[in-house]
Amino acid sequence: MSDSVPSAGPLPRHGAGTMRYEAMVMGASAGGLEALQTILSALPAHFAIPVLIVQHLSPQSENLLAEVLNRQCRIVVQEAEEKETPRAGMAYIAPPDYHLMVEADRTLSLSREERVNFSRPSIDVLFETAAEAYGDKLIGVVLTGANADGSQGLRVIKKFGGTCVVQDPRTAVAARMPQAAIESTRVDYVVPLVEIAPLIVGLLEGKHG
């Protein structure tokens, strides 16, 4: 598909009282801090679904990412804890050197198993497990990065009927990761970085349908 032009999004199937979406997952690598700041700081405090995030980091890095982002956002940003149930208005970041996973009962799990795509945390691991847990009620977002992590995971989100959003590679610090995601999946939206948050807020309000 041509980038920057939204393809036909999924039809809104929600009736009264049921939400079309119940969670959002995001994956970023090189250049990710700025991208995450841009998106998360633009979300309203009452953002209706939880956000789960993998940002590639050095395994030795101090756990400052959540703290930094939390100061700049209206939603609450914190490091993910095992067994907790993600809540609306909150963003959960995979701790350095742990994979973040979603269980079938939608609680979070952490793991120190092998690196996937040379990464721990790996975006694919989060996306694949979240896709199974949330099915078509999931939004997956692939952001800037210099590797192909997230592509496989986005494909699984699509397979389960979720909505796939990719940062326009031309607006990415590192284009490879969003480019790889676009090449491997018929994604629903490819949009510039600054338009991702408005797009997602719109998706939750049933627009773009």
Next chain:
Amino acid sequence: MDDLENQNLEIKLLLEAIFQKYGYDFRNYSMAHLKRRISRRQLLDGFASISEMTNRVICDADFFDRLLLDLSINVTEMFRDPTFFKAIRHQVVTFLKTYPFIKVWVAGCASGEEVYSLAILLQEEGIYDRAQIYATDFNQVVLEKARKGIYAIDRIKAYTENYQKSGGQRSFADYYSARYDAVLMAAALRERVVFADHNLVTDGVFGQMHMIVCRNVIIYFDRQLQKKVVCLFMESLIDGGFLCMGQKESLSFSEYFDQLVLINEKEKIFQKRYPPGDRSQNE
């Protein structure tokens, strides 16, 4: 999705078969984790379904041994999380030095890197000679590797860095001899270590420990099993003994939480409280 439900059911039956046939109990492990490991084996060996794999497990003990390696996380390194070892040096060793004899249990030791790291640390702190380290795992294959103490040489650079960051006082090269593409850990580091088969899920108390190290093991268990294992640790620790968990294992869920003092929050190092009557120790 029906497919998904069927697959989850197939995994449950596989775990049941493993338990009934071999006695290893994975039924209370985190499902997302197990599923990834099982799917990986399915893909690698080309099974059409998980049920097909279950058949193979029942009939073929060698295949089960391979699957067992898949199901446990054996990724580890020397002085992994150097700040943890630094905290042990600075906050725990002082207490350990007050005992004439020190028993340390490394539960879920996998291929033994953490055991050798602790042996080095205790040696440098001058208390190795009166220590006994019990290194346990349920997996015989990795336990054998731990016993041998032979590791790939290409990891040594990273291990050396970890060792230095952990507050190591010598040259890491003092602790191994290199030959071809492998290193053999110094025999002295094994002298005070007993390697033993122990399964946290099905086996019992391991008595009177001064320190228990079990990092990133119960993270793969469900809450119910986590609680049971913490109980096992509490019963295996002396009063005033130390319990070292992984950085993301807070234990706040445990009914024993108020019997523990968190002495290092980041590294999740706990000290078991003395009984209420023993006031001098609780000051």
